[in-house]
Amino acid sequence: MNKFRIHIAKRDTMPVAAAWAIRIGAIVLALLLGSLLTLVLTGKNPLSVLLTIVQGAFGTERKIWTTLRDTSVLLMFGLAVAPAFKMRFWNIGAEGQVLMSGLGTAVVMFFLGGKINDGLLIILMLVAAIVCGMLWAFIPAVIKAKWNTNETLSTLMLNYIAAQIVSMFIAWAVPSGSMKMGIINQDTNAGWLPALFGNKHILIIIMALLITAFVFVYIKYGKGGYELTVVGESVKTARYVGIKVEWVIIRTMLISGAICGIIGFLQVAGVEHTISPNTAGGLGFTAVLVAWMAKLNPIVMIFTSMLIVVMSNGAGDVASSLGLNASFSDILTGIILFFLIGCEFFINYKICFSAKNDKISSDVTDSKESESSGGVEENEGGKQS
Amino acid sequence: MKKIERNNISYYEQRKNIGINEMSNQQIAVQMENITKTFGSVIANKNVDLEIRNGEILSLLGENGSGKTTLMNMLSGIYAPDEGRIFVNGEEVRIKSPRDAYELGIGMVHQHYKLIDVLTATENIILGLDGKLNIKEATAQIKEICDRYGFDVDPNQKVYDMSVSQKQTIEIVKMLYRKAQILILDEPTAVLTPQETDKLFDVLRNMRNDGKAIVIITHKMHEVESLSDRVAVLRSGELIGYLVTKETNATEMTNMMVGKSVSLNITRREPVDPKDRVIVSGINVVSEDGIQKLKDVSFTVRSGEILGIAGISGCGQKELLEAIAGLQPTQSGSIKFVNDDGSEEELLGMSPTQITEKGVKLSFVPEDRLGMGLVGNMDITDNIMLRSFRRGKAPIADRKFSRNLAGEIVDDLQVVTPNLQTPIRRLSGGNVQKVLVGREISTSPKVLMTAYAVRGLDINSSYAIYDQINLQKEKGCAVVYVGEDLDVLLELADRILVLCAGQVSGIVDGRTIDKNTLGMLMTKVGGEKSNE
Known part of the structure; x- marks a missing residue:
């Protein structure tokens, strides 16, 4: 009788191709499990459910543009948090930073709309948005740099403060007490972003691609990106080579804040033309997922953000055309994410099954080759980490 | 499942002759057979057969990365072997955790002590043991052990008040208190003064005379010579052979360890x-x-x-x-x-x-190589760039310069690496240090x-570093x-x-x-x- 032993060992490195094969395999498995669940729970044809999701995201021209725009917005959120994450600064405050910049945009739009030249107005709105976003990122950065406070808490709490400030502004600006801002400058369209090439989504998509390129180059090739990577890996090393750690933390967060500023500006001036505490829509948290699933690689983030957007945009159609609850798409999304994140375990570790044999294999020694393990061994004992 | 699995086949019959057996009237405490352990693609131990005897001090000798610590960690339950069998006192055992090891009478004193600072010596020693908590009795027993072997320990002293050598003593007493018959020490003298080392060696000799089996891992030749009875030499994860300490010398051991002859002289020119x-x-x-x-x-x-x-x-x-x-x-x-x-x-x-x-x-090679001097997750080029990334006015870092410099350092100092893109933490200790020293002296x-x-560097790497230091002095x-x-x-x-x-x-x-x-x-x- 063979008894099996199982143990887990850390992998050295895996070829990139193999790692992606595992990830794709994980998605296939997730789809299979999702199909099974669909069959068992709803009795519908799983393929038709999947098709409906794809239809819901890409079915019509309008849907394609919406999906592209939503992907771009989510992508920008991810890009805003990625540099900070690379620095091991757990910024979950994109929500609040976008909200504050949206507020900045709305305030300028509300008070100066129609009073000054429209071009100047839009520039002022953008400046206000970026300043507000940077301010909201500067606060947690500076208290982290100076007093080493926990940035997870401070960025999270600043989200709530931002939401309350927006509510306060609305309560003050809308005397009717409806607590709804309404569309700003509905008659004049002052401060509304023009539709490029006759399409109001294109500007957002272009901005998202520009920011992707910027963040990619900044992190991978820039001096600043190099500095923040060193700070993230080891503050001691950074100080040893004379990197000003405090300044790097603040500078990186200012960049995050500026990107959030652009998002807030685009959302308020380009899409919603109003402000509410829900303007950021929780995307600041989804962005964490987008960034980490892509291993903080801006290019890969395009795909991770699209995956999430397709699943959630397709959910509506699953609900309406198949008569299923919209939550069903959430279940499928959950399964896919679970598999995607879970498969990283198999990329980093291997599971060894070894049969316990009762014979002593004395002939193994004969086939000994002089393995040239050279100098690429790890330090002894350093493998536990 | 039973922790200790018995095996009916007498392993004495099956054992191959693996070295000297003149003293085989001594009882064999541990027999490791055909042990293989890999980490990823790195083979830490390959088909190792090792014999540890009672009443004997065995030195485990080998360069860094030759698998000494890994081998002993498998005895103390930190790792499990991928292949092979372990016998303790003639019975096949499977050691799954440090607790299994302790139940088999195996104790290991690690390079980094595993003590709790805010507890006293006694509390640390009895920590994790079963049975009723009786500090008084434990203290008395600890005193007895200390008297027997000549330890100088105050059982009620807190660990944070202790010197390094006292902490080490506590680790050893802990093993003795748990009735360890087989004691493994991983580079025990690294932090001790010569006087403290002598004291430790006296204690170890006492313990050997008491019939315990002792394994000591060390890099220092003169310690091997003065302390051990037998030497087991490992190279690249494989057991090369045994030597009887009395019949060998430092040069022979080094040659066996490195696999070629090495000169052990450092030149010192007049300034x-x-x-x-x-x-x-x-x-x-x-x-x-x-x-x-x-x-x-x-x-x-x-x-x-x-x-x-x-x-x-x-x-x-x-x-x-x-x-x-x-x-x-x-x-x-x-x-x-x-x-x-x-x-x-x-x-x-x-x-x-x-x-x-x-x-x-001013160049500085700090003590903490991977925590301060280098970044473990970055590749060689990026680590070389730590000193030169500010070059130029452009916001884009000049990687080409660093890549060239990295190539030169790898060539000049003979750094063994698959390529410049390998994360530095995956190099062996000696190669890591060569990269660091190379970068620091590259600015003349x-x-x-x-x-x-x-x-922690092996002999070859150490001498390469001494040479570089001497070269700077001459410059x-x-x-x-x-x-x-x-x-x-x-x-x-x-x-x-x-x-x-x-x-x-x-x-x-x-x-x-x-x-x-x-x-x-x-x-x-x-x-x-x-x-x-």
Whole structure:
């Protein structure tokens, strides 16, 4: 009788191709499990459910543009948090930073709309948005740099403060007490972003691609990106080579804040033309997922953000055309994410099954080759980490 | 499932002859058979057969990365072997956890002690044991063990009040209290003074005479010679063979370990035209917790000369070097850098960047290689770039320069690496250190400071590093070398500064001083004889 032993060992490195094969395999498995669940729970044809999701995201021209725009917005959120994450600064405050910049945009739009030249107005709105976003990122950065406070808490709490400030502004600006801002400058369209090439989504998509390129180059090739990577890996090393750690933390967060500023500006001036505490829509948290699933690689983030957007945009159609609850798409999304994140375990570790044999294999020694393990061994004992 | 699985086949019949058997009337305590362990693609141990006997001290000898610690970790339950079998006292066992090991009477004293600071010696010793908690009885038993082997331990002392050697003693007493018959020590002397080492060795000999099986992992040849009965040599994860200590010598052991013959001499040339380069006077450092780390330290480093710094670990070496490098805030004093033309720069209070901007070429190889000197997750090029990423005005870093420099360093210092894109943490300790030293000397420094530059390195790598340091000295660089191996310090350094508890207890000539005097100075505070 063979008894099996199982143990887990850390992998050295895996070829990139193999790692992606595992990830794709994980998605296939997730789809299979999702199909099974669909069959068992709803009795519908799983393929038709999947098709409906794809239809819901890409079915019509309008849907394609919406999906592209939503992907771009989510992508920008991810890009805003990625540099900070690379620095091991757990910024979950994109929500609040976008909200504050949206507020900045709305305030300028509300008070100066129609009073000054429209071009100047839009520039002022953008400046206000970026300043507000940077301010909201500067606060947690500076208290982290100076007093080493926990940035997870401070960025999270600043989200709530931002939401309350927006509510306060609305309560003050809308005397009717409806607590709804309404569309700003509905008659004049002052401060509304023009539709490029006759399409109001294109500007957002272009901005998202520009920011992707910027963040990619900044992190991978820039001096600043190099500095923040060193700070993230080891503050001691950074100080040893004379990197000003405090300044790097603040500078990186200012960049995050500026990107959030652009998002807030685009959302308020380009899409919603109003402000509410829900303007950021929780995307600041989804962005964490987008960034980490892509291993903080801006290019890969395009795909991770699209995956999430397709699943959630397709959910509506699953609900309406198949008569299923919209939550069903959430279940499928959950399964896919679970598999995607879970498969990283198999990329980093291997599971060894070894049969316990009762014979002593004395002939193994004969086939000994002089393995040239050279100098690429790890330090002894350093493998536990 | 039973923890210990019995096996009916007598392994004595099956065993192959694996070395010398003249003393086989001694009882075999542990028999490891055909042990293989891999980590990823790295083979840590390959088909190793090892025999540990009662009443014997076995030295496990091998270069870094040869798999000594991994092999012993499999005995102490930290790792499980991928293949192979382990017999303890003739029975096949499976050791799944440190607890299994302890139940089999196997105890290991690790390089990094596993004690809880806020507990007393007794509490640490009985921690994790079953049965009723009876501190009084335990204390009495611990006292008895200490008397028997001549340990100097106060069972009620808190661990945070203890010196390194006391902590080590606690680890050993812990194993004895748990009735360990097989004791493994991983580089036990790395942090001890010569006097403390002698004391430890006496205790180990006592234990051997008591019939216990002792395994000691060490790099230091003279310790192997003076302590052990038998030597097992590992190379690249494989057991090369056994030697009887009495019948061998350091050269033979080294050759067996390295696989080719190695010369064990360090050349020491007379300094050429030494001039004062760095003048340190009266610096005081108080740590954040208010502990005085350096007290009124003054000395001069000269060009073309190696100033060795000796001292028990943690008596201010780290703070001293970091103060000069601009990384450690100082309370008072002065650190003057003397230019070739005689003009002076005050370095105290300057940051590393300011020091570089002043044009002072100061290089520093810190003790903490992967935590401070290098970034483990970055590749060789990016690690070389740590010193040069500011080049140029463009916001894009000049990787080409660093890549070329990295290539040169890899070639010059014979760094073994698959390519420049390999994360540095995956290189062996010696190669990691070569990259660090290579980067630090690539700027042709005027001052080179190294802290424990060869700690944990195998013989080949160590000598490669000594050569580089000597080369800098010949180029007229002022070298500060903090070391722990006194034999090497005595061979390498022109002058030796001895630190004790943050104070200078002597500056002596490296050519004339002997090891014992040096050891005495290391335990004398400010030249005064201490109570210890």
